[in-house]
Every structure is written in structure tokens, then in C-alpha cells.
Amino acid sequence: MNTFYSLLLSQPVSALTGAGLYIATYLSFLSLLKYPRNWKLPSASSTLVTGALAAFTVAFVSVSPSNPEVSLDVSTMLFLSGFIIVLFGIVSSPAIDFNPGSRRVVEFFANFGDTAGVWMLLPALVGAYAFPEAKLQGVLAAAITVELVWYFRHKSTVKRHPYSLDEHDTLVLNTQAKGNIEGFAKRHGISELEFLADGLQWNGCNKNTLPCPFNLYTNRLGLNTAPCCREHMKDLAYYVSTCLKDLNVDYWLEGGSLLGAVRENGNLLAWEDDVDISFLLDDKTTWSSITKALSERGKQDGYYIDAFGGEGLISISYDRPLLWPMRWERNRMRGEIRLDLVAYRRAVNQGQAIVERNSKKGVLPKTDSGWYGLAEEIVFPTSTIRFLGNDIPCPNKPQTYLQTLYQDYQTIEYLYVSSEAAETRRSTDTVQ
Numbered sequence: 104m105n106t107f108y109s110l111l112l113s114q115p116v117s118a119l120t121g122a123g124l125y126i127a128t129y130l131s132f133l134s135l136l137k138y139p140r141n142w143k144l145p146s147a148s149s150t151l152v153t154g155a156l157a158a159f160t161v162a163f164v165s166v167s168p169s170n171p172e173v174s175l176d177v178s179t180m181l182f183l184s185g186f187i188i189v190l191f192g193i194v195s196s197p198a199i200d201f202n203p204g205s206r207r208v209v210e211f212f213a214n215f216g217d218t219a220g221v222w223m224l225l226p227a228l229v230g231a232y233a234f235p236e237a238k239l240q241g242v243l244a245a246a247i248t249v250e251l252v253w254y255f256r257h258k259s260t261v262k263r264h265p266y267s268l269d270e271h272d273t274l275v276l277n278t279q280a281k282g283n284i285e286g287f288a289k290r291h292g293i294s295e296l297e298f299l300a301d302g303l304q305w306n307g308c309n310k311n312t313l314p315c316p317f318n319l320y321t322n323r324l325g326l327n328t329a330p331c332c333r334e335h336m337k338d339l340a341y342y343v344s345t346c347l348k349d350l351n352v353d354y355w356l357e358g359g360s361l362l363g364a365v366r367e368n369g370n371l372l373a374w375e376d377d378v379d380i381s382f383l384l385d386d387k388t389t390w391s392s393i394t395k396a397l398s399e400r401g402k403q404d405g406y407y408i409d410a411f412g413g414e415g416l417i418s419i420s421y422d423r424p425l426l427w428p429m430r431w432e433r434n435r436m437r438g439e440i441r442l443d444l445v446a447y448r449r450a451v452n453q454g455q456a457i458v459e460r461n462s463k464k465g466v467l468p469k470t471d472s473g474w475y476g477l478a479e480e481i482v483f484p485t486s487t488i489r490f491l492g493n494d495i496p497c498p499n500k501p502q503t504y505l506q507t508l509y510q511d512y513q514t515i516e517y518l519y520v521s522s523e524a525a526e527t528r529r530s531t532d533t534v535q
């Protein structure tokens with residue numbers, strides 16, 4: 104046997120190789136989670152890469168090096184496959200739990216998203232004892248180290264800012280909780296709520312804490328957006344608007360944010376889960392120029408920027424970008440405060456000048472080229488509207504824009520809220 108193979112088969116090197124393969128699989132899996140967080144299906148190529156890395160890790164550990172016939176150790180293979188599936192299930196739960204169709208088991212693991220990974224310590228110890236193989240021990244040690252680091256990073260007691268919930272927030276919370284707010288908070292892991300002698304207190308998020316998982320609270324539980332998150336969404340909207348103005352980009356308030364500005368007198372919808380702005384791609388603003396400029400500014404000012412080229416979507420988050428590879432671990436967070444910046448471009452549809460986008464939005468009509476769009480004159484020249492205390496560009500005909508997007512926009516519809524939570528909520532808001 105030559106020197107290379109004897110080195111590879113030496114115990115420490117085998118363990119280190121196993122650990123390296125696990126870390127690569129883990130990072131690849133984390134990068135996949137950004138898709139469900141943005142309501143998208145992961146791309147086939149990245150899913151394939153993650154699957155191949157996981158399969159290779161399991162194969163590397165399960166093929167016995169001591170046997171020259173290269174025999175497969177089936178029990179090690181089954182144990183490690185099960186271990187990775189359960190651990191990755193736990194890791195991904197917080198990222199997918201806000202989806203209204205999410206299952207109870209996902210919610211259970213998401214509620215304990217900061218700690219549940221550490222529970223795998225016990226199966227890891229049992230596995231390491233039952234299958235005394237250096238390669239397996241390397242993988243298990245790497246997995247548990249990653250979980251311990253994640254756990255201790257969020258164990259630090261960063262000061263949260265206390266907020267009181269206003270009357271409407273409390274009414275909605277009480278209705279969804281059917282009068283038992285404490286039990287409801289416990290069941291759904293609403294850790295921000297504190298019960299004081301003189302009432303409720305909301306311990307708010309900031310840039311140094313994990314964000315409140317308010318997508319879960321608004322979309323699944325039908326609550327109002329948390330007061331801290333509302334405040335950060337306002338800062339984020341102002342920040343992005345200033346950047347776009349500086350970059351001389353044509354942009355306008357879009358979707359639910361425009362609806363809030365028009366229907367709710369310049370406020371956010373009570374259950375808003377993101378801010379929507381759209382912009383025009385043209386000769387002066389190309390996809391690469393805007394993503395590059397925003398990424399650079401975000402890095403400097405402490406905002407995380409992720410671009411989805413195929414969708415024409417730039418997602419800008421309130422949380423601070425960390426250094427790679429910690430950066431991808433943000434996909435394990437249970438919530439985020441985000442602004443969706445969507446690209447439109449000019450086109451001609453049945454002889455009429457339009458602007459169109461790649462992704463579906465509301466009931467925006469399909470265009471000749473198979474995308475989604477509306478007449479250019481509804482958007483340009485843009486006007487301005489009051490939104491969260493600042494003037495921001497909006498479509499030239501905001502009412503027509505909203506009609507094209509949502510038809511009867513004056514009627515309150517609980518978009519993206521689970522049907523059961525929406526039904527309970529409807530009674531609260533009609534009583535109001």
C-alpha cells in the first residue's frame with residue numbers, strides 16, 4: 104500500500120476527513136435554507152450538491168477501510184444517515200416553521216431552535232460507543248461542535264428593549280390565545296412575552312439579538328407585527344430608500360407596503376411581515392451594478408443582502424452580515440426583518456408600453472413574454488406618498504396599481520396568514 108493510502112487510513116486523518124466532509128455538507132445545507140426563508144423552492148443544482156455531499160459523507164464513513172474487499176458497514180450507514188436526517192430536520196425547522204402549512208413537529212423543533220441541536224449529543228455519544236470507528240467519530244464530533252457553538256453564541260444575555268403592547272396588539276393576541284395568553288405563549292414558544300404584575304411586556308429584538316420570529320407570529324398565529332420589528336422595518340425602509348435615491352435608481356413602494364401607505368394612512372398593515380419596494384432595470388441601473396452597490400453599502404452599514412438573479416429579487420435584511428462561514432448560519436434564525444426589492448423592466452405587451460417582473464405577485468396579469476406586468480403609465484412618472492413618517496416614491500396611480508395587484512384592495516384580506524388564524528382574527532378586526 105502506498106504512503107498516501109496508509110496516511111488516509113491512519114485514524115486521526117480519517118477522523119479529520121470525516122469532520123471536513125460533515126462541515127462541507129452542513130454549510131451546503133445551510134445555503135439551501137435561504138430558499139424556503141424567501142418562500143422559494145431550492146434550485147435543483149444546489150439540492151443535488153447537498154445531497155451528493157451527504158451521500159459521500161455517509162459512504163466515506165460506512166465503507167470499511169480495514170477490509171481490502173471494501174465491504175459496506177450497513178449498521179454504521181443506517182445510524183449515520185438517521186443521525187444526519189434528524190439533525191438537519193432540527194436545523195431547518197426554524198427556517199420553515201413560519202409557513203402557514205407547517206407541521207406540529209416542525210413547530211416543536213423550531214420552538215427550541217437554539218438548543219435542539221445540542222440534544223443530539225446523546226445519540227452522538229451512543230453512536231460513537233456502539234460503532235468505534237475513527238471516521239464516524241470525526242463526523243459526530245464535528246456535528247456536535249457546530250451545535251454547541253450555535254447554542255453558546257445565542258446564550259449570551261444581550262439586553263432586550265422592553266415595549267408595551269398597544270390595545271389592538273393585545274386584543275388580537277388575546278383573541279388568538281382564546282383568553283389564555285400565558286398558555287398560548289408557552290405552546291408556541293413566544294419567548295419575547297413577559298408577564299408582569301401590571302400587565303404584558305414585549306422584550307424586543309435589536310441588531311445584537313436574534314430577531315423576533317414575527318413571520319411565524321403573523322403568518323401562522325395571526326398576531327400583529329411585534330412593536331420592535333415594526334420599528335426596525337421603518338428604519339430598513341428608510342435606509343433602502345436613501346440608498347436607492349443616492350444610486351439614482353427609479354423605485355416605488357410596492358405590494359403590502361403600498362397598500363399600508365394608501366389604505367392605512369401611511370402605516371404598515373398590522374400583520375405585515377416585510378417591506379416591499381420595486382425598482383426599474385434600465386441602462387443606468389443594471390442587475391450587477393445595483394446588487395454590487397447595495398452589497399457594498401450593506402457590508403459597510405450592517406445590513407445583510409442576498410440576491411436571487413432568476414427571480415429578480417434582492418432581499419435586504421436588518422441583521423448584520425457575519426463573516427463567512429458564520430454568515431450562512433443566519434438561515435437557522437427563526438425570523439428576520441426584511442425588505443424585498445424586486446426588479447421590473449420596460450417591455451411592450453400587445454402594443455402597449457408596460458413594466459414587467461419575473462415573479463408572480465397578487466393577480467398581476469401575465470404578459471406576452473410569460474412574465475407579470477402592468478401598463479407603464481400606472482407607474483411612471485412616479486409620485487410620492489407618506490409611509491412610516493417619510494415621503495417615499497410610489498406609482499403614478501397608486502389606486503389603479505393596487506387594483507391591478509389585489510382587485511378590491513379596500514377589503515381587508517389576510518394574505519399569507521393561515522386560514523384558521525385569519526378566521527379568528529377577522530372576528531377581532533370586525534368588532535374593532
Ligand SMILES: [Zn+2]
Nearest residue numbers: 308315331332
Ligand atoms: Zn422584534
